[in-house]
Amino acid sequence: MRLAVLKERRAFETRVSATPETVKKLIGLGLTVAVESGAGQGASISDADYEAAGAEIVHDSATALHDAQIVFAVQAPDLQERAQIMRGAMLVCTANAFADPELIPSLAQSGIDTVAMEMLPRITRAQSMDVLSSQANLAGYRAVIEGAGAFERGFPMMMTAAGTIPPARVFVIGAGVAGLQAIATARRLGAIVSATDVRPAAKEEIRSLGGTYVGVDDEESAAQKGAYAKEMSDAFRQKQADLMTTTIAKNDLVICTALVMGRKAPVIVTAAMVEGMKAGSVIVDIAAEAGGNCALTEPGSSIVTPNGVRILGWSNWPGRIAVAASNLYARNLLTFLTTFWNKETGAPVLPESDDIVKGVLLTRGGAVVHPQFLPSQAA
Numbered sequence: 001m002r003l004a005v006l007k008e009r010r011a012f013e014t015r016v017s018a019t020p021e022t023v024k025k026l027i028g029l030g031l032t033v034a035v036e037s038g039a040g041q042g043a044s045i046s047d048a049d050y051e052a053a054g055a056e057i058v059h060d061s062a063t064a065l066h067d068a069q070i071v072f073a074v075q076a077p078d079l080q081e082r083a084q085i086m087r088g089a090m091l092v093c094t095a096n097a098f099a100d101p102e103l104i105p106s107l108a109q110s111g112i113d114t115v116a117m118e119m120l121p122r123i124t125r126a127q128s129m130d131v132l133s134s135q136a137n138l139a140g141y142r143a144v145i146e147g148a149g150a151f152e153r154g155f156p157m158m159m160t161a162a163g164t165i166p167p168a169r170v171f172v173i174g175a176g177v178a179g180l181q182a183i184a185t186a187r188r189l190g191a192i193v194s195a196t197d198v199r200p201a202a203k204e205e206i207r208s209l210g211g212t213y214v215g216v217d218d219e220e221s222a223a224q225k226g227a228y229a230k231e232m233s234d235a236f237r238q239k240q241a242d243l244m245t246t247t248i249a250k251n252d253l254v255i256c257t258a259l260v261m262g263r264k265a266p267v268i269v270t271a272a273m274v275e276g277m278k279a280g281s282v283i284v285d286i287a288a289e290a291g292g293n294c295a296l297t298e299p300g301s302s303i304v305t306p307n308g309v310r311i312l313g314w315s316n317w318p319g320r321i322a323v324a325a326s327n328l329y330a331r332n333l334l335t336f337l338t339t340f341w342n343k344e345t346g347a348p349v350l351p352e353s354d355d356i357v358k359g360v361l362l363t364r365g366g367a368v369v370h371p372q373f374l375p376s377q378a379a
């Protein structure tokens with residue numbers, strides 16, 4: 001059985017879905033692995049590295065996909081690549097299914113069985129394949145590093161013969177996987193850190209990392225249950241806005257990580273709040289790809305506002321730490337495949353009754369099978 005590793009073609013994508021380490025293990029399962037030439041370039045992996053691990057290097061996607069029954073990718077393949085994938089093949093990628101409503105029916109029509117790794121349920125058994133967590137963790141780290149680079153003062157308090165430099169004040173919005181890593185990273189660099197979230201469980205997590213919790217505690221936030229936050233009401237948003245105005249004005253860096261699965265990111269930092277910040281302050285918006293938590297974020301770029309606040313709104317934060325992100329992403333995919341690998345047949349088996357399969361399988365046998373994407377669910 002042949003597995004193809006595609007070169008990523010989307011803007012800002014530097015990651016790759018298999019590494020020499022995982023290629024060796026895939027070959028160990030009995031697979032032949034074809035890697036598209038240059039696939040690892042953004043993550044500092046050469047064709048020779050893949051060849052040494054036992055992969056076959058091919059020069060275009062059509063050759064990689066010819067006869068491939070399994071396809072690994074980071075992002076969903078483009079139209080041209082999808083046309084090259086053979087009917088009945090299993091595609092494992094981050095489909096970003098909610099952002100691209102046309103994609104799922106098109107994959108079904110092409111007869112591709114689609115596994116969308118971002119749809120994994122947040123259950124213990126799925127943790128080692130959880131691409132959202134592995135990538136968010138690195139994004140949260142990178143956000144602080146880039147924020148610190150853009151901030152023209154130090155993070156720790158420094159007492160020198162020439163005087164004292166005060167510590168930076170960092171405020172993290174959203175204390176999920178990325179936010180918690182951002183808190184830990186900013187603390188390690190010596191900043192004074194506070195954070196907010198709408199999930200009550202986040203309060204203790206923020207404190208356990210040495211951050212101060214700032215938030216609206218009302219019935220609505222107390223009712224937040226489960227691994228993902230729900231969209232908040234207008235009344236909650238108003239209370240949150242009042243608190244944010246005073247909090248943000250006191251901070252030097254704001255790291256935005258608040259997301260609501262399948263929705264546009266909530267806008268929490270308004271233009272007026274940015275105006276209230278000191279010149280030289282920095283906002284790092286890793287929610288930019290989902291629209292951003294800051295009203296002034298320009299997704300995909302960095303800007304400086306008239307009052308001197310720098311807003312970093314890059315797309316694809318995990319892609320800015322491509323080596324580590326590829327290593328973890330590739331291991332997540334390998335774990336998924338080995339979990340569902342049937343040693344006797346030498347092929348993957350995805351049972352419909354399995355909770356992980358129910359979560360990730362979007363299309364199968366030419367039809368959309370995921371309840372959230374059935375044609376009847378279309379708006």
Ligand SMILES: NC(=O)c1ccc[n+]([C@@H]2O[C@H](COP(=O)([O-])OP(=O)(O)OC[C@H]3O[C@@H](n4cnc5c(N)ncnc54)[C@H](O)[C@@H]3O)[C@@H](O)[C@H]2O)c1
Nearest residue numbers: 122123133174175176177178197198199227229258259266
């Ligand atoms: N296997 C597992 O059990 C598992 C795996 C991964 C994550 N988790 C948990 O799931 C939770 C969410 O993780 P995530 O990082 O994927 O979340 P996420 O990326 O969906 O969102 C990031 C954070 O933003 C917060 N947020 C959303 N709207 C907000 C608003 N209006 N104001 C302030 N904050 C807001 C969310 O509550 C979340 O904590 C975390 O507690 C995490 O530990 C569990």
